[in-house]
Amino acid sequence: MNEQDLMVARALAAESRENSPGGSPGPLRKTHLTKVIDKLQTFRRTRSLNAPSPIQQFGPCGRIMKNSAMVMQIQDPASQRLTWYKPPLTVLVIKKVHDAQILAPFVQLVHWLVHDKSMVVFVEAAVLDDTLLAEYGDFTSVKERLMTFRASTDDLTDKIDFIICLGGDGTLLHASSLFQQSVPPVMAFHLGSLGFLTPFEFNNFQEQVMNVLEGHAALTLRSRLQCVVLRKSQDDNKDKKKPTTILVLNEVVVDRGPSPYLSNIDLFLDGKHITSVQGDGLIVSTPTGSTAYAVAAGASMIHPSVPAIMVTPICPHSLSFRPIVVPAGVELKSLRDHVRVSGAVDMRPGSDLGLVRLARRVPPLER
Template identity: 25%
Template sequence: MAFRLKFTHDPHNVHVQVPDLRPATIYARFSSEFPDALTPTSMTAAALTLRWLDSDGDWIEIRRDDKDFEQILLQVVNKNGMVHIQSGFTSGADEPTQLGTLMHRYERVMDSFDHLSRTVVKLPPISNILIVTKPDPKLSKLTKELSVWVLETFPGITLFVDKKLQGRSSFKYQEILDQNPSWNDRLQFWTKDCQACKEKQIHLAVTLGGDGTVLYTTWMFQKRVPPIVAFHLGSLGFLTNFCFDSYRPTLSNIIRGEGMNLNIRMRLQCSVYKYKEGPNIYSPLQQQPDQMLPINGLDVHSTNVAPMTTLTSSSATAGDSDDSDGDDEEELRRQRVESRQKAEILRRVKEMDSKRGTEVMDLGICHGKGQTLITRVPTPSTRPDGISGISIGVGEAGGEEVIRPTDTWQVLNEVTIDRGSNANMLQLELFVDGNHVTTILADGLVIATATGSTAYSLSIGGSLIHPDKNSVIISPIAPHSLTARPMIIPGTKHLRVCVPASSRTTAWASFDGRHRQELGKGDSIMITASRYPATTICRRDQSTDWFTGLTQVLNWNSRVLQKPLESHL
């Protein structure tokens, strides 16, 4: 028996028949129909990924080890007569979605979001707890009190406490061991250097301090963040919902597996890319411009020009007018090639920003007003016809290069780009999904999450955003335009902030107030939604905790009420 399938690998479609519906058979047939799918030219090397279209209009990934996939797909074939399968590198735009399907999908997404915010969650068994304490001598005694109580009450729990507390007299580590020598193995100490190897071992994080302590805890985990229960022992306490006096019932309910509400806070992944000066790839003694290699295998021009010959003594005796004409022709050829290359690079930058977002490729030109923002050192390659040239692209084959970020951070509050100690105004180029949005002339720019909307972004006039909303707020700092107002965009967008070559000053960037570094002309920061959110445990629920913090901590819209009119009579 043969089964009909429709294969799509952008932009081509083909109808095939297969003897069975096993994942291995489908992958093998798809690879034979589209051999280029195994080595995508627009991305780095990646394994082939296929998706199939279900009855709700959703694309579902085909897992190679899925044992139930054959039966599921058989039911779809019997019902519809055919199944549509596409590669993971296409967007599905070739197959228009019905309006009814789209509206049904929207309703399901809205119901899912509403259900997510109200879901009561039960944490998995907890055996390792991390305690992060604000560096205050008074809190060392409270950390000891909390540690001793957990060790006595829950024999299966191992605590990780700050290494700095081990030698402090207020913590009295030796006194704890004298009380029970068996606690020596269950009371461990963490440092910033060894915390990375313990990320997967920590099941719960307890913070004793203020909002800064919570930020520091999330910063320690640059990947998966364990659930955080924050006790208010700091100054402000917008993120610390629990009172330390009630730590016993609070932690007892959590450790024993009682249901609770969680606040899943989106974080931003910020990747810094540094400018590198490249060689003059248009030097006549090195390379003829019209013989440049195609970019990622695509010809950037179709003009065939004979190779330029080396100047001889006879040619050197030609008149000045001949030299001038030759220089003009050479300049025109160079401009044509450069124009076509910029157009191709522009297209690939847009494709990169809209589909990948987390990596900036070796592209040479950052589009937008023709300003050279990122220049990379191209590697020599050889065309099939033996002509040497320059290749600008990605991957390892063919002498191509991939540019990687110098630093990548996951931030909970905001990334701040400012002019630092420079007296001049800062110029920044803002791109969203590869499209140039605006040129910002200001003292700086703050790009914050919903959690960070009540921090630095709020102080410069930004809006308040509920933490349940996965949005990003872009707020200029002292802009040189009255119409430059804070802007809220979806968290799924890919942002890039560049310091253009025309900027009079350099910029300075900080991530949640840490790792402050200078951004020179041509440097850029790619900002996307992180795959690793920060999870905090709610005292009541998301909305109640947030609005309570607005009124009690920030005193939002607090003022003396008007007296009734009859009070003056």
Template identity: 30%
Template structure:
């Protein structure tokens, strides 16, 4: 068999790629075919992706941390202050003090934060306590080793909104409402952060979407400004046999034609060879071709956003149904006639997409969810497509009204007829720190926050026999077994022993006194009591929830008490100092801590862009 030189070069490159992915030295190219090499490379990529999720990341010497506090929740201001002081005052890495902490710049004016009193009481805070603003997040995103969020899921989304490119790993603490993305408990923040900085963490690289808004621009060949803004049509012929589309010249007449108009074509999607065809060059075989006129226009990118949940294109305040055209890899997929369309990430599958009937998707799956919002059809089902597919959501010219797009619930913009949004997979993932690992955290959040598949267990018809002794007595049910603190399984005996003597244990009708170490919840009440119901608990194991398990294995109460006492001491000492200019009863409206608006963040991004341009010059 003759082998072409190009095939050998491709096989050698694939072998080097496979060796690099396996962290091995490149070997001599083997005489393999291109298909087998592609399979080996795909397998190596999957293996590397599997290892990434199980790899621990450890900071050598973290120097600075950023704390993002939920705006509007004034109860978190003192928590932010206590956390910052603990990070600053705790000695680490052989140094007398801790690490530098950046808190929200608007906390400086907060009366609850008491910035001046903190500086007077803690000298290390003069150099270690600093403030961040949105412009700093744009210009110097890598100056923070990791980020701590105090709030709920919205605070995590806000951190993604601040860092539109690279973002440091995020440690989210649950101080909000739902807490699907916040697995860490703030009451034990000292243990969580100490373990993260000393032992390392597992990172969950959540995929984001890059959403680029394209706006229509006037035609350059227009004689006047009005003609440039007007819709320009071109003659198009479609062969009904082969499906080939031939684009002709511009339509010279603006009067109504009997030819049917359909769809729209983006200017960048036109083939140069097809545009170069001259008018009137149709052959005799094109006499039966379908002749139509299509609107042609040019669009340019004007805005770009990175989203971690979803892009939502809806009808906005209009009472009419939305009319959108959905394209995938420059191919028309379908026409959307609905209240809107949600393009979600796997992380956003439990957000708006879930409310619209979308599927639950694990964050490690590389996919994009297409979920219609109240479609006016029975057959438009939610769909998952690979994240390598480039999606475009267009507003056609024959739409009755405009559409509105929102990005993670922020930055809402209007899409006029002719505008569209391009959605691609982002090259900047969103790293979150796992409490245990990716799978356990996700399923725990499903069961805890959404009560996924929680239902009372169905009772069995079978009678499960008791094998504790040679004689089995079904008339006297036995108590269920429990697991003792040393891990062995013990069983409660009946009210009478086999010898007929009364037992020292309580009778079955009285509630059993469970050991404190087992922390078993009480059994649900039942309408009937028989041998099968009670013996069924002896067969199945005892499962403990995460909250009960953390309490079950928690033996170091001294550390918690000492840490809490130090926090209470610092909290009381700062708040107890009286200031003649400040009142102890602080009004929530006059606290001074408000969040960053979209206008302020947009202005900071603009100023950061100007600074970068000046540095280049």
């Protein structure tokens, strides 16, 4: 029996009890049944990412107690739109390095942004060092008007309105790493080898950029991992090193490094021991990173709008440990001193890494 038939049956039973003395079934008024059917015809199930039905009801009496601290509202991804409080003025253009095919689109884009749209354009200082740019006459007229920065020394926080990436997925990951707090909206053009995160084509870039500037673009919110690296101290009396904190878009990999032995990693979820991993390491990834290293290690792909963290073992010694998905923070404790964090933090072999804590970061990356 489907939901519509069930509602009609309940209406029939309720009306029969009301019209019959002593609770025995009696004739049902046709007008009431018609009203019930008309109401059901206008019933539409709203879209929800939490469950097939958004109705928080279990049977005729059961309800979910509303708790604002625990209930998380998830919007339909198609309903999220970009809005500007004021017209955007500054744009950061990130291009794929050491790729001659990106130079012509890069020059065409910055020329249009500077001269036609009168915007302040930021580029990396290393981009201007490319000698091949001198072959483009249009670039000479805008070179002096470009703002430069260096990723290792300059801070772009609260200086960039939105970002344009020219390249592949690696270019977008680099743009995300430049912002360790809130990330401006990212518009990624597919001009590289991998295009999981770069949906825009460069053929009609003027029209697509104008949609973003005018606030007519849809958003795909992507969460990042906040990785806190705590280094183990040999002497508790000495001053402990400050923890290293970094945000990553794809994943954090805890592996055995140069050691020929298996690594033993205890996995904790909110302080509770889940399992022990014996193998080459562990991959903790976001839904965005589920299409990267995790899927190559045998994990499943997760939609970027799903609020989850995926934990995937790397060549586990035990066949019983399979990739798992957790909803909140994950705490990893290493039983060996030669475990390293690759990709997220530059850890030298033999470093004194003792604990890695990972949690989902809010606000998420906007694209």
